[in-house]
Amino acid sequence: MVRNSVSEIANQVSDQVLLYLYNVFADIDSDDESIRGEELNEMLEGVPERFFRLACELLLEDDLIEISDASWLSITKDGIELVETWSDERYEAANKNLMIAPASDRIVSLSHNSQPYADALGALEEVYEGIRSKNDLDISGGEKETCLVAVKTIQTVMSQETVTESIFQEFIVPKLRWIAEKCADKTIDALIGAAITAVLALSTL
The missing domain is CATH 1.20.1270 (Substrate Binding Domain Of Dnak; Chain:A; Domain 2)
Incomplete structure (x- = not known):
């Protein structure tokens, strides 16, 4: 029961991390398309570090993000494509937790x-x-x-x-x-x- 709860929270945080990277970096044509993991964890207010680390491990295992030796996070092509196939419900859930405006934003x-x-x-x-x-x-x-x-x-x-x-x-x-x-x-x-x-x-x- 506890394990299922941890897994569920980790999956929610995974979506937040992936959506954040997608919103900020998916359309940027630059070599500087990453953010330090520690910095992103601090910006995701209310997310305990252990859940953030577990979420990043899950995303890394699925090749949705890349993590450098210095803990810089970047979204992969597969990560971008996955977000673009999300259902409206999944996007809205991640977006609500992340506090980023919807895709219809001005x-x-x-x-x-x-x-x-x-x-x-x-x-x-x-x-x-x-x-x-x-x-x-x-x-x-x-x-x-x-x-x-x-x-x-x-x-x-x-x-x-x-x-x-x-x-x-x-x-x-x-x-x-x-x-x-x-x-x-x-x-x-x-x-x-x-x-x-x-x-x-x-x-x-």
Whole structure:
């Protein structure tokens, strides 16, 4: 009975992980199509680490994700194809738990030649450089690198011509706030606040 319950929860978490990777990376044409497992586990609020690890093991066994030696997760072609064959019920269940807006979410065009887009990218670059150049952050070298990679991931997402509105609210903004929490620095907080304002301005165009 307990084993069945654990298996059921692990399968639910597996769908959350797979849907997250699909929503963020499936349409991105870039070499930077992965996220650190520890970071994703933290972003899936309320998911115990043991269930997250078990879910990743299940997905790996089925060749739906790939995990590097440094624990970076990426979705495979088989993973993308599986999500695209999910029933509406399965998608909605995973989507509800993940708190990502449905597929019918509004599409936002990113005009790469516009000033708001330039402002958003500039603000993100200031966050990156602010973290990179600051040597007195109260975090380890590995955590600092994770924050830098997180900013680069956001920049990669922003390089697309279109994104869904939910990407702003459920991925970019939470990730920036997560970076701010990790760095716990007033200067970085101010840079991230400016970046959030600039990024959200794009979602209203």
